[in-house]
Amino acid sequence: MYRRSKILLILIIVITSLSIGITFYKTVISHDFEVMNVEEEE
Amino acid sequence: MEYLYCLDSIPNLFGLFDATVAPPLLYYSYIPVVIVSLLFGILVFNKNTRHLVQNRIFFAIVVSFSIFIINEIIQWIAVPTSLVHFGWQLAPLLQISTLLFSIYFVSVFIKQGDISFSQKVFLFLFALPVLILLPTDLNMRSFDLINCESNIGPLFTYVYTLEVLSILFILFICLRKYLKTDDKVLKRQFMFITFGTIAFISLLSASNIFGEIFQTYEINLIGPMGMIIFLGLLSYLIVRFQTFNIELIATQVLVWSLVILIGSQFFFIKVAVNMVLTGTTFIATIIFGYFLIKSVKKEIKQREELAKLNIELENLIKQRESLVHLVTHKVKGSFTRSKYIFAGILDGTFGQISEEVKRRAEQGLESDNMGIETVDLVLNVANMAKGTVKYEMKEIDFRDILLKALTEKKDRAEAKGLKLENDIREGAYAILGDSFWLKEAINNMIENSIKYTKEGKITVGLQKAGDKIKLYVKDTGIGITPEDKKNLFTEGGRGKDSVKINVDSTGYGLFSVKLIVEAHKGRVWAESEGNNKGSTFFVELPLLSIK
Numbered sequence: 001m002y003r004r005s006k007i008l009l010i011l012i013i014v015i016t017s018l019s020i021g022i023t024f025y026k027t028v029i030s031h032d033f034e035v036m037n038v039e040e041e042e
Numbered sequence: 043m044e045y046l047y048c049l050d051s052i053p054n055l056f057g058l059f060d061a062t063v064a065p066p067l068l069y070y071s072y073i074p075v076v077i078v079s080l081l082f083g084i085l086v087f088n089k090n091t092r093h094l095v096q097n098r099i100f101f102a103i104v105v106s107f108s109i110f111i112i113n114e115i116i117q118w119i120a121v122p123t124s125l126v127h128f129g130w131q132l133a134p135l136l137q138i139s140t141l142l143f144s145i146y147f148v149s150v151f152i153k154q155g156d157i158s159f160s161q162k163v164f165l166f167l168f169a170l171p172v173l174i175l176l177p178t179d180l181n182m183r184s185f186d187l188i189n190c191e192s193n194i195g196p197l198f199t200y201v202y203t204l205e206v207l208s209i210l211f212i213l214f215i216c217l218r219k220y221l222k223t224d225d226k227v228l229k230r231q232f233m234f235i236t237f238g239t240i241a242f243i244s245l246l247s248a249s250n251i252f253g254e255i256f257q258t259y260e261i262n263l264i265g266p267m268g269m270i271i272f273l274g275l276l277s278y279l280i281v282r283f284q285t286f287n288i289e290l291i292a293t294q295v296l297v298w299s300l301v302i303l304i305g306s307q308f309f310f311i312k313v314a315v316n317m318v319l320t321g322t323t324f325i326a327t328i329i330f331g332y333f334l335i336k337s338v339k340k341e342i343k344q345r346e347e348l349a350k351l352n353i354e355l356e357n358l359i360k361q362r363e364s365l366v367h368l369v370t371h372k373v374k375g376s377f378t379r380s381k382y383i384f385a386g387i388l389d390g391t392f393g394q395i396s397e398e399v400k401r402r403a404e405q406g407l408e409s410d411n412m413g414i415e416t417v418d419l420v421l422n423v424a425n426m427a428k429g430t431v432k433y434e435m436k437e438i439d440f441r442d443i444l445l446k447a448l449t450e451k452k453d454r455a456e457a458k459g460l461k462l463e464n465d466i467r468e469g470a471y472a473i474l475g476d477s478f479w480l481k482e483a484i485n486n487m488i489e490n491s492i493k494y495t496k497e498g499k500i501t502v503g504l505q506k507a508g509d510k511i512k513l514y515v516k517d518t519g520i521g522i523t524p525e526d527k528k529n530l531f532t533e534g535g536r537g538k539d540s541v542k543i544n545v546d547s548t549g550y551g552l553f554s555v556k557l558i559v560e561a562h563k564g565r566v567w568a569e570s571e572g573n574n575k576g577s578t579f580f581v582e583l584p585l586l587s588i589k
Contacts, residue, residue: 034184
């Protein structure tokens with residue numbers, strides 16, 4: 001039981017890190033998101 | 043892509059943040075709550091060695107909640123659009139993790155142990171859509187530059203729905219367990235944990251949902267207050283139902299919360315005088331807190347030492363009790379065997395004996411009888427003190443018992459050249475009591491007077507005094523000094539010179555009288571004018587009220 005829980009925990013950590021990592025790369029590094037109302041800035 | 047900044051802010055902090063755009067309440071409501079929660083979580087995690095799973099999950103809630111709050115602060119004050127957008131993207135993950143850890147915590151609390159592997163997988167499955175969809179447009183559709191906020195996608199609807207369902211689920215499992223449990227203490231614990239968790243999740247979810255609906259994110263500032271309710275109830279639970287060093291945790295949390303709350307005021311202070319005043323209060327709180335924590339630590343240490351000593355003492359008493367029983371049984375066995383040998387010699391079982399042998403055998407028999415009486419006395423007292431003696435309480439006439447005891451002791455007194463006088467008044471002396479043990483008490487009182495009276499007389503009297511009966515045994519013996527009076531009715535308590543008069547004195551006779559009388563809701567005391575002026579022993583017992 002303990003071993004299976006440990007594997008699940010590692011899996012959760014890996015998936016969460018991947019998910020956050022991809023989001024960070026996509027948004028903060030690549031700026032890959034749509035920005036609205038940009039025209040009104042000018 | 044062009045690097046964009048939010049329009050209403052200037053990056054004046056690390057080139058990424060503008061601390062002035064956020065409402066001051068943000069710092070006052072968010073930062074202290076995060077620090078107090080983290081502090082509490084770390085203290086519980088480190089100090090409370092019981093309920094390990096529970097502690098870990100609580101710690102996970104606190105960490106998840108704290109990251110959520112820090113992320114909220116970043117969303118408020120970050121200037122680059124990418125950073126603000128990233129903060130918005132993380133929000134559903136942090137919300138759902140706080141939520142799922144809270145459900146896990148309540149489940150563990152209710153089950154009083156870890157949940158099964160399949161239940162853990164089941165909980166994880168609810169988080170999976172959020173993890174998968176986190177970088178996609180289904181999480182955040184786009185970024186609104188004018189308002190400096192992201193436009194939420196359908197994933198948020200999923201998170202909000204799950205939040206509402208979770209509150210209902212927690213209510214359901216707690217209520218079910220509450221109704222099934224008979225234990226009042228557990229019921230109260232469930233009540234507190236349910237209320238605390240629901241207050242926490244509800245305030246957090248409601249502030250997020252309504253903030254989103256009304257597009258007024260100041261509402262979000264109320265959210266973290268639920269954590270304070272949760273922490274408060276949790277602290278109460280720990281203090282009330284668990285004891286491990288928790289006063290220390292509570293004191294530390296209290297002191298540091300005060301320090302943080304006072305410290306957070308520095309964010310708003312503009313006037314120099316106020317700065318000085320707050321600074322003084324801040325330093326005074328730290329000093330006061332340090333000494334408070336130190337004194338609590340000292341008290342806990344003393345209490346732990348006392349508890350340890352108490353356990354050792356209890357063990358010693360138990361060992362002594364079993365030793366007394368073992369020794370007395372063995373001694374009584376030896377006395378009894380030798381008593382039958384002397385009795386056999388006296389009744390001619392071993393043939394004709396000379397006068398000298400007969401005299402010695404009679405002495406031996408008397409000595410054995412006294413020995414058996416002493417052992418019985420010690421054994422009885424040990425049982426009475428331990429509470430293993432069962433009194434058969436029924437309506438009895440105390441006068442009858444006293445007359446019987448008096449008849450039995452008459453020969454013994456006369457053999458010593460003492461006169462045993464009777465001052466028992468006529469009448470009915472109905473009391474509720476055990477005739478065997480009361481007779482034992484009377485015998486011990488008369489025997490005590492015989493032993494400590496060299497010459498003269500012993501008067502035994504009985505009379506009614508209101509709704510009580512009063513027995514007295516008055517002798518012309520050695521008397522009692524005020525010094526000896528204090529130890530008279532205590533275990534092994536003897537007068538200073540009592541052994542000179544009575545070599546067989548055990549100090550258990552009058553103690554047994556006290557135990558028996560007190561078991562009959564009566565009281566016992568002695569009066570004496572001093573050395574060689576005789577003594578009077580009194581016993582007062584309640585008369586049986588006739589309804």
